[in-house]
Amino acid sequence: MMSGMAFDLIPVWVVIIALSVFLYVLLDGFDLGVGMLYGLAPERDRPMIMNAIAPIWDGNETWLILGGVALLAVFPLAFAIIVPAVYFPVLIMLLALVFRGVSFEFRFEQPWLQRFWSGGFSVGSAIASFAQGAVLGSFIQGFKVEGRVFAGSSWDWLTPFSVMTGLALMCGYGLLGAGWLIIKSEGELRDWARAMGQRCLAGVLVAIAAVSVWTPIMDPAIAARWFSTPNLFLLAPIPVATVIMAIACFAALRGRGPDVAAFFAALALFLLSYLGVAISLWPMIVPRHYTLWEASSAPGTQAFLLIGTLFLMPIILTYTAWSYWVFRGKLRPDVGYH
Amino acid sequence: MSLDPLLLSRIQWAWVIGWHILLPAFTVGLASYIAVLEGLFFFKRDEAWYRISRFWTRIFSVSFGMGVVSGIIMPFQFGTNWSRFSDATANVLSPMLAYEDLMAFFLEATFLGVLLFGRRLVPRWAHLFAACMVALGTLMSSFWILSVNSWMQTPAGFEFHDGRFFPVDWTAIVFNPSFPFRLMHNVAAFYVTTGFVVLGVGAWLLRRPEYFEDGRRIFRMAMGFLTVFVPLQIVLGDLHGLNTAHYQPAKLAAIEGRWETAAPAPLTLVGWPEQKAERTAYAVDVPVLGSLILTHSLRGEVRGLKTFPADERPPVWPVFWSFRLMVGIGLTMLALISVAWLLRLRGALYRSGWFLMLCMWMGPSGFLAVLAGWTTTEVGRQPWTVYGLLRTSHSVSPSLTGPDVLWSFLAYAAVYLLMFPAGIAVMARMVRTGPTEALPDVPVEGLQPSGPIVGLAEKA
Numbered sequence: 001m002m003s004g005m006a007f008d009l010i011p012v013w014v015v016i017i018a019l020s021v022f023l024y025v026l027l028d029g030f031d032l033g034v035g036m037l038y039g040l041a042p043e044r045d046r047p048m049i050m051n052a053i054a055p056i057w058d059g060n061e062t063w064l065i066l067g068g069v070a071l072l073a074v075f076p077l078a079f080a081i082i083v084p085a086v087y088f089p090v091l092i093m094l095l096a097l098v099f100r101g102v103s104f105e106f107r108f109e110q111p112w113l114q115r116f117w118s119g120g121f122s123v124g125s126a127i128a129s130f131a132q133g134a135v136l137g138s139f140i141q142g143f144k145v146e147g148r149v150f151a152g153s154s155w156d157w158l159t160p161f162s163v164m165t166g167l168a169l170m171c172g173y174g175l176l177g178a179g180w181l182i183i184k185s186e187g188e189l190r191d192w193a194r195a196m197g198q199r200c201l202a203g204v205l206v207a208i209a210a211v212s213v214w215t216p217i218m219d220p221a222i223a224a225r226w227f228s229t230p231n232l233f234l235l236a237p238i239p240v241a242t243v244i245m246a247i248a249c250f251a252a253l254r255g256r257g258p259d260v261a262a263f264f265a266a267l268a269l270f271l272l273s274y275l276g277v278a279i280s281l282w283p284m285i286v287p288r289h290y291t292l293w294e295a296s297s298a299p300g301t302q303a304f305l306l307i308g309t310l311f312l313m314p315i316i317l318t319y320t321a322w323s324y325w326v327f328r329g330k331l332r333p334d335v336g337y338h
Numbered sequence: 339m340s341l342d343p344l345l346l347s348r349i350q351w352a353w354v355i356g357w358h359i360l361l362p363a364f365t366v367g368l369a370s371y372i373a374v375l376e377g378l379f380f381f382k383r384d385e386a387w388y389r390i391s392r393f394w395t396r397i398f399s400v401s402f403g404m405g406v407v408s409g410i411i412m413p414f415q416f417g418t419n420w421s422r423f424s425d426a427t428a429n430v431l432s433p434m435l436a437y438e439d440l441m442a443f444f445l446e447a448t449f450l451g452v453l454l455f456g457r458r459l460v461p462r463w464a465h466l467f468a469a470c471m472v473a474l475g476t477l478m479s480s481f482w483i484l485s486v487n488s489w490m491q492t493p494a495g496f497e498f499h500d501g502r503f504f505p506v507d508w509t510a511i512v513f514n515p516s517f518p519f520r521l522m523h524n525v526a527a528f529y530v531t532t533g534f535v536v537l538g539v540g541a542w543l544l545r546r547p548e549y550f551e552d553g554r555r556i557f558r559m560a561m562g563f564l565t566v567f568v569p570l571q572i573v574l575g576d577l578h579g580l581n582t583a584h585y586q587p588a589k590l591a592a593i594e595g596r597w598e599t600a601a602p603a604p605l606t607l608v609g610w611p612e613q614k615a616e617r618t619a620y621a622v623d624v625p626v627l628g629s630l631i632l633t634h635s636l637r638g639e640v641r642g643l644k645t646f647p648a649d650e651r652p653p654v655w656p657v658f659w660s661f662r663l664m665v666g667i668g669l670t671m672l673a674l675i676s677v678a679w680l681l682r683l684r685g686a687l688y689r690s691g692w693f694l695m696l697c698m699w700m701g702p703s704g705f706l707a708v709l710a711g712w713t714t715t716e717v718g719r720q721p722w723t724v725y726g727l728l729r730t731s732h733s734v735s736p737s738l739t740g741p742d743v744l745w746s747f748l749a750y751a752a753v754y755l756l757m758f759p760a761g762i763a764v765m766a767r768m769v770r771t772g773p774t775e776a777l778p779d780v781p782v783e784g785l786q787p788s789g790p791i792v793g794l795a796e797k798a
Contacts, residue, residue: 054455055451055452055454055455055456056451058402058403058406058447058450058451059444059447059448059451061406061410061447062439062443062444062447064410065409065410065413065439065443066436066439066440068413068414068417069413069432069435069436069438069439070436072413072416072417072424072428072432072435072436073428073432073433073435073436076424076425076428076429076432077425079416079417079421079424079425079428080417080421080422080424080425080428081421082417083414083416083417083418083421083424084417084418084419084421084735084736084737084738085737087418087735087737087738087742087746088742088746090414090417090418091418091746091749091750094410094411094414095749095750095753097407097410098407098408098411098753098757099753101403101404101406101407102403102404102407102757102760102761104403105399105400105403105404105761105764106400106760106761106764113760148425149421149422149425149735149736149737150421150735150736150737151736151737152737153737153739154737154738154739154742297428297429297432298429298504298505300429300504300505300506300508301428301429301430301432301433301505304433304505304508305432305433305436305437308433308437308440308441309436309440312440312441313440316440316444316448319444319445319448319449320444320448323448323449323451323452326451326452326456326459326460327451327455327456327459
């Protein structure tokens with residue numbers, strides 16, 4: 001279908017979108033995780049926990065919009081099939097993000113209102129995480145498609161598998177959030193974050209094992225992708241690296257190494273899981289129905305957007321990095337930030 | 339009665355965008371205003387400007403936060419409820435939506451953090467720069483999203499085959515015929531809306547002796563601004579109307595409540611449009627004025643709705659009346675500014691209790707005008723999503739059932755009815771607190787554990 005084109009831009013876009021989605025999962029992942037931990041934390045530490053993400057949360061959520069509109073721009077057919085198929089998880093996620101977002105601004109009212117919005121902050125974070133995991137799970141499962149439209153019902157998404165992936169992502173974001181709190185805190189709060197991180201890590205490892213067993217059983221194509229020779233050997237580094245990173249993350253959560261270690265080990269686990277899903281599904285963007293190439297937008301559309309994106313992306317990454325630099329360092333309740 | 343997913347999806351869309359648009363209507367203007375205040379503080383080093391800027395920045399952060407969360411919902415609506423519209427138009431519209439995100443949202447969100455929390459963490463110039471970047475971001479966002487909206491009204495630069503739109507000329511797509519006028523009219527509307535909120539709050543502060551001086555600064559600045567922008571907006575509105583007359587004659591005929599083609603055409607001031615009977619009952623007409631306004635000539639022809647097939651006419655009543663509401667508010671604004679100048683020339687402006695009260699009541703008027711104008715242009719586009727080419731009924735997601743959309747609409751309704759009153763209450767409390775923050779002279783504790791989050795960086 002792309003024959004006669006001078007350049008096939010799809011691989012470039014796959015890299016850009018994969019990067020955007022990964023950055024979203026990483027950045028909003030840790031602040032959703034921090035949001036969930038907030039609900040479990042002792043009252044005294046809560047304001048400081050919120051301050052660990054207050055200056056950066058809305059920038060992080062901007063990556064979600066980018067993921068959505070880039071999918072629309074480059075793979076519009078996938079967007080038009082997948083989004084209606086996950087109507088309710090998307091609805092639940094959006095409304096949860098509303099609660100979570102406004103609670104940053106609304107918490108400083110009368111005490112009872114404060115409790116309400118604090119609750120909205122942590123419960124909203126948890127529900128948004130679950131809904132994103134459920135979207136991922138139903139995406140991996142695949143959708144009923146006829147022609148160019150989703151032909152199933154708005155409740156097809158709800159299956160044991162998608163519930164499991166929803167819970168898995170809650171654990172995963174919790175782990176990232178704990179890693180972030182370890183970086184930003186000291187003393188008792190840091191010890192607490194390490195303990196919470198260990199529980200989340202346990203959940204994450206169970207989930208990774210479950211997905212690794214469940215998906216090949218569910219889909220013979222995925223089984224063939226991983227267990228046929230020579231793939232079995234070529235892909236072996238991924239499970240091996242996952243085990244190594246799990247051990248490294250556990251060690252970091254026990255207090256070994258620098259404070260950033262747990263966060264980066266968690267990040268590596270996310271990256272490996274992400275890679276695992278990509279390998280299972282490649283080259284489909286609507287699993288079992290459309291490949292990346294079949295679902296893509298007009299070449300002129302891709303080219304028009306690519307010119308600006310290649311120019312703007314480095315700028316965005318630069319000033320995002322700058323704002324993280326401005327707000328660097330440990331949070332402390334008694335003295336200044338710098 | 340069976341539930342119609344199309345109708346419910348339209349109601350849901352109107353609900354989420356109607357609430358959302360109130361926030362950019364406020365934050366676009368406020369971001370520019372704050373950038374100016376920060377500039378005044380930077381160059382004049384007068385603490386009053388700092389106080390006033392802090393006062394508005396706190397309010398801005400609440401409205402901006404609400405704008406972000408209600409805005410994230412919007413692009414997902416394209417997928418959840420309007421998937422066939424997305425599939426058909428993505429080749430043309432999606433890059434512009436993506437550019438809005440890349441150019442505007444990242445800029446706003448990132449630099450907002452520095453604006454709110456970073457005053458003591460970055461040099462003064464960098465803080466001013468952050469304020470300017472937030473303002474620039476809001477304007478860029480307006481640029482791209484209004485380009486998308488304008489293309490749906492006056493599509494250009496594309497070819498249409500296999501039920502889908504394909505781009506041919508990006509300049510023609512982005513700068514489609516109604517875009518320059520819509521952009522100017524809309525941004526001016528946002529500025530005027532903010533101007534009236536600022537004026538209203540300024541009037542409130544003037545009535546409190548302890549805030550009189552700051553109130554006077556705020557009020558005077560808003561007055562000067564509105565003196566230019568309210569008349570300008572009326573001129574821009576007229577230009578936009580001429581553009582509509584040329585490219586969307588059915589919408590214009592609905593605005594006018596005009597069923598029969600006429601030359602010269604009268605102007606119908608008020609009346610009761612009846613869609614089925616194809617007439618406007620109880621019409622109060624002014625002869626020839628319609629031609630004069632719409633064609634800028636005494637004998638110009640104005641096309642009537644009957645020249646369009648019945649299934650290509652917009653619902654006339656809401657278009658007719660929302661337009662009159664918008665224009666009525668605009669003229670009231672003009673009258674208010676005129677009275678203000680009369681009082682000022684007599685030297686009685688800042689002490690005139692009844693007039694300050696009037697200004698307070700006019701504070702939210704811009705929001706109403708924005709919603710009314712938005713209704714005129716969007717309902718006037720019906721029954722199309724892409725004018726003349728793609729019907730609204732062919733745009734909705736095919737998999738949705740009535741109950742699906744009913745549930746989602748009820749969920750959005752409940753959450754918005756909780757969020758918006760709460761947000762307004764928080765901002766009202768900030769207004770009542772007044773511009774009280776003194777310039778801190780001790781090193782500021784960057785991220786303290788207590789106190790309003792927006793005040794963190796400034797709290798001594």
